[in-house]
Amino acid sequence: MSPDSLITHFVGASALVLVAAHAAGWLARRLKQPYIVGQLSAGIALGPSLLGALAPEAYATLFPAAIGPALTGFAQLALVVFLFAVGYELDLKILGDRARTSLTVALASFVVPMAVGCGGALLFREQLHELGMPRDPSPAMVVFAGIALSITAVPVLTAIVRENELSRSVPGVVAVSAAGVLDAVCWTVLAGALMDGGGDGTALDWPWRVVLAVGFVTVMVLAARPLLRRLLWRTRLEPSLRLALLIGFALGSAWVTHSLGLHVIFGALLAGVVVPREEGGTLDPDLLRPLHDVSSLLLPFFFVVSGQSVALNSMDGTGWAVLLAVTVLAVVTKIGSGTLAARLGGLDRHEARTVGVLLSARGLTELIALDAGLQAGLLSPQLYTVLVFMALATTLFTQPLLLLTRRLADRDPARRPAPVPSASPPAQDGRTAPASSATRSTGTGWSRPPSR
Secondary structure (H helix, E strand, C coil), X not given: CCHHHHHHHHHHHHHHXXXXXXXXXXXXXXXXXXXXXXXXXXXXXXXXXXXXXXXXXXXXXXXCHHHHHHHHHHHHHHHHHHHHHHHHHCCHHHXXXXXXXXXXXXXXXXXXXXXXXXXXXXXXXXXXXXXCCCCCCCHHHHHHHHHHHHCCCHHHHHHHHHHCCCCCCHHHHHHHHHHHHHHHHHHHHHHHHHHHHCCCCCCCCHHHHHHHHHHHHHHHHHHHHHHHHHHHHHCCCCHHHHHHHHHHHHHHHHHHHHHCCCCHHHXXXXXXXXXXXXXXXXXXXXXXXXXXXXXXXXXXXXXXXXXXXCCHHHCCHHHHHHHHHHHHHHHHHHHHHHHHHHHHCCCCHHHHHHHHHHHCCCHHHHHHXXXXXXXXXXXXXXXXXXXXXXXXXXXXXXXXHHHHHHHHHHHCHHHCCCCCECCCXXXXXXXXXXXXXXXXXXXXXXXXXXXX
């Protein structure tokens, strides 16, 4: 394929990707579902499982193999910008007065799914072997199975909390703050799993990678952060120049972590965490707004690249059975552990159940982790397909389960306002006459308060 033809195909494919993904996201939002659900569905539909199976000639024309590296490059750029914004927004000070409860919820919603995922990877090795996994999985593969059940998508959760007007409620604050802590823990454990995975092609052994990674983090915190603070606070750069410099900083950090055998996502996250906020501790809107605009524009390329790896035609009876089991475990472990921990933290049963349901949303964060695991050789294509559909299903279930939880709370008599007792007629001596025994036993002595 000539360079001109390659550019022509890439431009045409990009137009289709952007329009289809954002149209599907808009439709998903109209159906009371997160935007990501529609975008991921569009990415899978444009992949070999649906478009490639229904119209192979059209698929080959729209997405020839030659434009694959270009699509992957745009997808990686979108991930770097998106995770740079996630790292910049990460603020554990949001824990506030609910710090103990949020930490308990975060710990429980990580440990329980992690233990179940790792145990399942060991107990059901034969079934996973039928999905292309080794009969004797490596420790990194076992740990990654636990991570796949432990992840909560902070951006999706935050959007659901905002759309359901829970931002200032106790369960909303607890869920968002716990998810922030959980996110940091999961990324750290995932980094360790990828270092031990050995599927990245780097010549360095994992002990050297650990040492170099720790050194890089130290340099970023102790040297890069003060330099950035001086650059951003003492010099008044134009917003566009500041944005360009910081995205370049994030891309450079991502390149370093990739060179160390890690995924680019870790460098982008670290760069976002290192960038200082404004002098009052607030986020810079001139930086955050364009970051969100750029990432939301380019993320459809990531969904399409993820959809290219989904092998729906390889799903047999074992695959569907594993998908059902994994989805049930993913929902039950998250909701159960989050609900119980929130209940122990002092929330009532309805608020605690809301926290558990919110934490079960996985969404984009799960897809990013799965993509990293697939590239590192910790997942087979068949198991990757199963886990992608698990992420889609758990994200789809979040809103209906949240509505069900709200209805149960509305029907709970204990949460209804207490009625006002009617005044008893005065006795002949001027005292209030006691209620009759029938009234006391049946409760019929309650009436509505007088209208005003």
